[in-house]
Amino acid sequence: MPIELPKDQRTQAIQSIERYFREHMDEPIGNIAAGGLLGFFLEEIGPVVYNKAVADVQERLQQRVSELDLEVHEDEFAYWRKYERGARGKK
Structure with missing residues (x-):
């Protein structure tokens, strides 16, 4: 089962990849390349994360x-026990 993101989440993920490249890599990455990288991660690595999550939930x-x-x-046959306790205290 392929992992697919809703359009708004996919857009946010691509923007996050672009920002990561701007802030941590020597070369920026474009929108199309970031989308391709996201697709690769979802197809190649996503199932590993998904399967681990399912195993954790199980x-x-x-x-x-x-x-x-x-x-x-629930204790079974407890009706008479409550009376027996009360009767012991009265004697």
């Missing part, structure tokens, strides 16, 4: 699911 969800029984556990 791990977090699995941790949450494994703790679910602790968070929502």
